[in-house]
Amino acid sequence: MNATxxxxxxxxxxxxxxxxxxxxxxxxxxxxxxxxVAPLTVVLFFFFVIPIALVVxxxxxxxxxxxxxxxxxxxxxxxxxxxxxxxxSLYLSTIKFTLIVLAITFVLGFWISYFLVFHxxxxxxxxxxxxxxxxxxxxxxxxxxxxxxxxLGREGLINSGMxxxxxxxxxxxxxxxxxxxxxxxxxHLFTLFMIVPIFNSMARIDKLxxxxxxxxxxxxxxxxxxVVLPLSKTGIALGALFVVTLVMGDFFVVTVMSGGMSGSATxxxxxxxxxxxxxxxxxxAVILLVIVLLIASAIFRLVDVRKELVK
Amino acid sequence: MKKTGGLLxxxxxxxxxxxxxxxxxxxxxxxxxxxxxxxxxxxxxxNHTGMSYSTLADIGKQAEKDLxxxxxxxxxxxxxxxxxxxxxxxxIDVADVEIWQNKVLIPQKVLQGIEIAKIKNWxxxxxxxxxxxxxxxxxxxxxxxxxxxxxxxxxxxxxxxAAKTDWVNFLPGVFNADTLGIRPDLVGRNITTWADLISxxxxxxxxxxxxxxxxxxxxxxxxxxAGQLKYRDKGNPTKDELAATIAKLIMLKKGGHFRALxxxxxxxxxxMASGEVVIQSMWSPAVTAVQAQGIKCTYQxxxxxxxxxxxxxxxxxxxxxxxxxxxxxxLNWYNSGWVGGFIAKQGYYSSNPKTAMAALTENERxxxxxxxxxxxxxxxxxxxxxxxxxxxxxxGSFEERFSKVAVxxxxxxxxxxxxxxxxxxxxx
Numbered sequence: 001m002n003a004t005x006x007x008x009x010x011x012x013x014x015x016x017x018x019x020x021x022x023x024x025x026x027x028x029x030x031x032x033x034x035x036x037v038a039p040l041t042v043v044l045f046f047f048f049v050i051p052i053a054l055v056v057x058x059x060x061x062x063x064x065x066x067x068x069x070x071x072x073x074x075x076x077x078x079x080x081x082x083x084x085x086x087x088x089s090l091y092l093s094t095i096k097f098t099l100i101v102l103a104i105t106f107v108l109g110f111w112i113s114y115f116l117v118f119h120x121x122x123x124x125x126x127x128x129x130x131x132x133x134x135x136x137x138x139x140x141x142x143x144x145x146x147x148x149x150x151x152l153g154r155e156g157l158i159n160s161g162m163x164x165x166x167x168x169x170x171x172x173x174x175x176x177x178x179x180x181x182x183x184x185x186x187x188h189l190f191t192l193f194m195i196v197p198i199f200n201s202m203a204r205i206d207k208l209x210x211x212x213x214x215x216x217x218x219x220x221x222x223x224x225x226x227v228v229l230p231l232s233k234t235g236i237a238l239g240a241l242f243v244v245t246l247v248m249g250d251f252f253v254v255t256v257m258s259g260g261m262s263g264s265a266t267x268x269x270x271x272x273x274x275x276x277x278x279x280x281x282x283x284x285a286v287i288l289l290v291i292v293l294l295i296a297s298a299i300f301r302l303v304d305v306r307k308e309l310v311k
Numbered sequence: 312m313k314k315t316g317g318l319l320x321x322x323x324x325x326x327x328x329x330x331x332x333x334x335x336x337x338x339x340x341x342x343x344x345x346x347x348x349x350x351x352x353x354x355x356x357x358n359h360t361g362m363s364y365s366t367l368a369d370i371g372k373q374a375e376k377d378l379x380x381x382x383x384x385x386x387x388x389x390x391x392x393x394x395x396x397x398x399x400x401x402x403i404d405v406a407d408v409e410i411w412q413n414k415v416l417i418p419q420k421v422l423q424g425i426e427i428a429k430i431k432n433w434x435x436x437x438x439x440x441x442x443x444x445x446x447x448x449x450x451x452x453x454x455x456x457x458x459x460x461x462x463x464x465x466x467x468x469x470x471x472x473a474a475k476t477d478w479v480n481f482l483p484g485v486f487n488a489d490t491l492g493i494r495p496d497l498v499g500r501n502i503t504t505w506a507d508l509i510s511x512x513x514x515x516x517x518x519x520x521x522x523x524x525x526x527x528x529x530x531x532x533x534x535x536x537a538g539q540l541k542y543r544d545k546g547n548p549t550k551d552e553l554a555a556t557i558a559k560l561i562m563l564k565k566g567g568h569f570r571a572l573x574x575x576x577x578x579x580x581x582x583m584a585s586g587e588v589v590i591q592s593m594w595s596p597a598v599t600a601v602q603a604q605g606i607k608c609t610y611q612x613x614x615x616x617x618x619x620x621x622x623x624x625x626x627x628x629x630x631x632x633x634x635x636x637x638x639x640x641x642l643n644w645y646n647s648g649w650v651g652g653f654i655a656k657q658g659y660y661s662s663n664p665k666t667a668m669a670a671l672t673e674n675e676r677x678x679x680x681x682x683x684x685x686x687x688x689x690x691x692x693x694x695x696x697x698x699x700x701x702x703x704x705x706x707g708s709f710e711e712r713f714s715k716v717a718v719x720x721x722x723x724x725x726x727x728x729x730x731x732x733x734x735x736x737x738x739x
Contacts, residue, residue: 026625042647061513065726065727066414066415066418068397068419084731086735088733089738089739090734090738093738103507149581149585150394153383153585154585154587173515173570177570177571177587193317249499255521255574259518259568259570259571259573259578259582260521260571260572260574261605262735262737263734263738267734267737269731271730272730273390274389274390274523274730275390275393275726275727275730276390276394276397276415278732294353294726304669
């Protein structure tokens with residue numbers, strides 16, 4: 001750096017302003033920051049911003065049977081979708097599944113993490129048990145899902161077992177191809193997404209806090225309720241976010257496990273793509289995106305994940 | 312064209328080969344390629360893209376062995392094929408399309424005409440495709456039958472022509488007549504009509520395919536034969552007819568009539584093999600697959616007739632020069648016997664019955680084509696036993712089956728409405 005460049009420092013500054021050198025450092029620092037975020041920005045721009053912009057654009061185009069997309073502005077896709085009771089019942093059914101799965105995976109995730117963090121004294125054992133939880137993830141999603149069929153089917157393990165023992169005399173039909181089997185598959189597939197973040201935030205809790213609470217006279221439940229739960233809320237929020245987006249965006253699990261008897265918000269998109277109705281599929285996608293974003297922002301409003309994470 | 316004669320007499324160098332390739336390819340006079348060509352063809356890779364039931368890796372392997380150039384088979388689903396052909400046509404050379412898909416693809420102008428004069432065995436191909444007749448009678452025009460799309464107006468105009476021309480949109484491929492699959496050991500009575508699909512006798516034990524264009528056909532066949540609804544033309548129902556059909560389907564679904572709606576072929580196999588359902592929409596290879604597990608499964612002929620469907624091989628517009636020559640070689644090979652014999656064992660028919668029958672053993676020929684009882688075990692394409700000696704193929708001979716096609720798979724004018732309605736059925 002030579003002195004002539006410093007001419008830019010002519011502006012009158014309050015005496016407390018940082019020195020020229022300091023400012024230059026700051027500028028350099030911020031430049032470095034820009035460089036550091038540049039790769040991610042570029043990636044996000046090309047693989048996130050542009051595709052989303054295209055989807056939004058196409059959602060306002062007209063569709064013509066046998067031709068496909070006609071680039072003429074119309075709001076028909078949105079009007080059609082929003083005024084159609086089918087859309088609403090599909091969303092209702094998807095939200096129902098989301099809430100049920102969220103509740104179950106939260107209870108499971110919370111207590112499994114609690115057990116791993118606070119009951120297992122040996123760190124190695126805890127890590128070992130944690131890894132056990134990931135074993136189902138060594139096989140593909142589809143296998144994990146399909147493998148429920150021989151268990152839940154009419155002539156499956158549970159039905160034939162219970163019939164053998166004499167608890168029931170005819171097979172229970174609602175075990176498979178029902179809302180029940182859909183929830184079972186979702187819980188099986190997604191509980192780990194709840195366990196990992198909750199485990200992570202619980203592991204950061206200083207154990208001395210728990211001792212202090214007990215010393216101060218808290219009951220066992222009081223400790224969980226007043227200490228562990230509030231301190232794990234970042235993990236819970238992140239886990240909930242995973243589960244919500246996974247369930248809301250799914251159409252495959254629900255189709256396979258309900259035997260095609262239930263739909264989801266996404267199955268409409270799939271059906272539209274079958275005959276190249278990209279505009280309506282795009283409009284559905286935008287609506288879904290808006291709803292998921294609303295849910296996500298509600299979750300972030302409850303818990304400031306950013307603040308909690310840097311703590 | 313004038314150039315062609317001169318070029319053939321010349322010693323062919325690489326340069327004028329490339330330059331003249333298109334001209335030669337356009338000429339019907341070329342039969343049997345000189346050695347140089349055979350050498351060049353070796354470097355060609357031909358991509359055949361289609362759906363899982365007909366785009367079989369074994370076919371590609373055998374073609375490579377017989378033709379000497381690479382044939383790559385890529386499998387996509389129904390919407391995937393339409394999307395690929397319309398949006399990324401250069402990634403495909405030969406598209407294995409269902410007849411009704413031509414309705415979408417022809418206006419996209421991505422296919423090129425196939426010159427009949429260059430298809431050596433054209434005369435042997437089934438009149439079902441080339442003439443719209445079968446066993447001397449006109450085939451059903453309900454739905455999208457092959458004859459309605461096969462001939463194009465000219466080289467450049469893919470629009471379907473009612474009169475025969477020298478150019479076609481697709482080479483006749485595999486085809487079949489679909490019906491309901493049943494578990495004869497579990498249905499407990501004779502199944503004779505499509506109406507049995509919606510019979511209360513099978514409440515909670517039936518399934519229908521969750522592919523709107525096909526599922527609606529099965530449903531219409533059932534409601535019509537049960538006398539519940541009437542259709543002017545099942546191949547092209549009106550909005551009112553569709554709405555009435557879906558309303559009935561929704562009632563059945565809410566009443567617990569369907570055990571499941573299946574969307575993939577293997578789901579239908581599982582449903583049947585596990586006994587979850589005893590009567591359902593089914594495709595022929597799925598029946599074969601259930602039988603191969605040692606479970607009795609019948610592809611039950613019904614008195615109202617079959618739901619026919621067919622495929623054709625289309626050439627994409629960009630295919631030219633040497634590659635086009637290779638593609639024609641492949642098209643000629645496709646109906647020359649081996650494929651016909653192979654797919655017969657999964658219950659399908661080749662458009663060239665003569666060579667397909669010749670590729671089968673006498674026992675297989677009798678069983679698959681002539682309606683005779685098997686004289687020895689019948690095996691699937693993968694070599695698993697499907698039928699024993701004495702068994703007869705469901706539905707009888709090739710001729711008997713195909714003279715009873717009542718309606719064809721199709722893309723109806725109201726397809727957009729159908730999809731919206733089918734969504735309601737799914738959501739109900």
